[in-house]
Every structure is written in structure tokens, then in C-alpha cells.
Amino acid sequence: MTEAPADVAAATAAAPTAPSTNPAESYFAVRNIDAFYGDSYVVQNISFDINEGEILAMLGRNGAGKTSTLRAIARATEPELRSGEVWLQGQPLHDAKSHEAAMAGIQLVQEDRCIIQGLTVEENLDLATINGAPGWEYERIYSLFPRLKERRKQEGTTLSGGEQQMLAIGRALARDLKLLLLDEPYEGLAPVVRHDIEKALIEVRNAGITTIIVEQNAIAALKLADKAIILDTGEVAFQGTADEVLANEALRHEYLAI
Ligand SMILES: Nc1ncnc2c1ncn2[C@@H]1O[C@H](COP(=O)(O)OP(=O)(O)OP(=O)(O)O)[C@@H](O)[C@H]1O
Numbered sequence: 001m002t003e004a005p006a007d008v009a010a011a012t013a014a015a016p017t018a019p020s021t022n023p024a025e026s027y028f029a030v031r032n033i034d035a036f037y038g039d040s041y042v043v044q045n046i047s048f049d050i051n052e053g054e055i056l057a058m059l060g061r062n063g064a065g066k067t068s069t070l071r072a073i074a075r076a077t078e079p080e081l082r083s084g085e086v087w088l089q090g091q092p093l094h095d096a097k098s099h100e101a102a103m104a105g106i107q108l109v110q111e112d113r114c115i116i117q118g119l120t121v122e123e124n125l126d127l128a129t130i131n132g133a134p135g136w137e138y139e140r141i142y143s144l145f146p147r148l149k150e151r152r153k154q155e156g157t158t159l160s161g162g163e164q165q166m167l168a169i170g171r172a173l174a175r176d177l178k179l180l181l182l183d184e185p186y187e188g189l190a191p192v193v194r195h196d197i198e199k200a201l202i203e204v205r206n207a208g209i210t211t212i213i214v215e216q217n218a219i220a221a222l223k224l225a226d227k228a229i230i231l232d233t234g235e236v237a238f239q240g241t242a243d244e245v246l247a248n249e250a251l252r253h254e255y256l257a258i
């Protein structure tokens, strides 16, 4: 490995990678989480906090561990969380199963959007609300995404990519949502559609919902976000404000290639 340039090293050193606050008192906190696919150690000692209503951009190169970290937080079976802590509003979730994390309010919108085949838009929403406390009323979701209302009787898998992303976010909102995890929400979308999703995410934030966004389009994610965390080979390389990353060209160059 080559040495990081001095200004990158300084920015990294200046940013605390281990928050010192009590995780049980944070809105959402992870502490020293380690997750594995078999012997493969892919999430390495990651710690961070998010305040209520904040957006955190989680960035890094391909294979840096972003999806794996989201999955570990959502308490998916894979990768396996072997140590560390996950706390949401004082509730420990490190020993929870994925359905328990979802019941607690953590909703993961996966990269492939997971629209259920054979079900209409509205039936996809119905399925999301089958168990657990309900979230937003459908009318509120439809006012956020009017195109979903127009297409509510249409089979979900026949929607355009952008509309499927809207439905995937709508499904998370239909549940009791305390932490929204978005994996590459803009992937494959034309800029005009991306802007519609961005506007909706701002409204979601204005409604007080807390979000972690993973995006290859780092600039778009940073413009939306309050905070940023950069992962590199499974570890935290930087954490700070989104503005700090936008202002630090050397840091962006080193870890985001932008
Ligand atoms: N199911 C799996 N089994 C084994 N290893 C995996 C699995 N999924 C991912 N990995 C490995 O874990 C590491 C982190 O992958 P991850 O998908 O979390 O990265 P990422 O930052 O989301 O990358 P990308 O930007 O390409 O989506 C990579 O080395 C990847 O090869």
C-alpha cells in the first residue's frame, strides 16, 4: 500500500473514528462491529453515531464493505455479526434477528429493490404492513410519490427502475420507520428521475426520519447528507461532516476517485 498524502492523513487523523458517547444514549449507534462471510472479515471494527433526523452518507470504493455494513446493521444472517454493538434509541439489537430489527424500525432498501412479483404496487405496500406497527398512511406515501398512486393497480415488477425505487422506499415508509438504510438508490436512474428521488428523500428527512445512504454517486449523496463515513477495505477511513468531504479534494481523490 502506498502512503496516503499528508493532507489526507491529517484529515483522517483529525476525525475521531471511535465515538466516545454512550451508545445506549444515542439515537442510533454502532460500536466496534465485526462481520464475516465465513472466514472473510469484511466489516472491521466500525463505529459511528447518527442523531435523529440526520442523513449519513456511507461511501467508499467497490468492495469497501458498504453493503455488508448495512446488512450487518439490519441484522441480516449474512454477513454474520460476530462482535460489537448496535443500538437504536437505547434498544440493543446486536443479538436481534433481521425481523426483530425491522420491528424495531430498521428498514433496509436493498440495491435490487426486491419488488414482489405478481403483486400490484398497493399489494406490495400491503405486504409490508402485514406485521408490526404501521407507518405512513398510503395517501401520504402517494403524495410523496404521485406516480405510485397512478400505478397502484399495476404489477410492481412492471414499473420503471425509478418507480420501483419509489415503491421500495414507500414500502419502508409504510412500516414503523426509525432508520432507513438505502443501498445505491440512484443506481441505473436517469438524472431527472434521480432528482425526484432526491426531493422525496429531503421530504423524508424533513419528516424527521433518519437515513443512511450508500451511493456510488458520492457527490449527490454528500449534497443530501449531514454526515459522511468513508470505508476502505472494511474499515473506517474517515468520518466527519459531508461538507468536510466535499471540501477535501485529496480525501475524495484518495478514497472516492472523484
Ligand atoms: N455473499 C458474500 N460472500 C462472500 N463475500 C462477500 C459476499 N458479499 C460480499 N462479499 C465480499 O465482502 C467485501 C465487501 O463487499 P460489499 O458488497 O459489502 O462492498 P460494497 O462496498 O457494497 O461494494 P460495491 O460498491 O461494489 O457495492 C468484498 O470483498 C466482497 O467481495
Ligand SMILES: [Mg+2]
Residues within 6 Å of the ligand: 066, 067, 068
Ligand atoms: Mg454494495
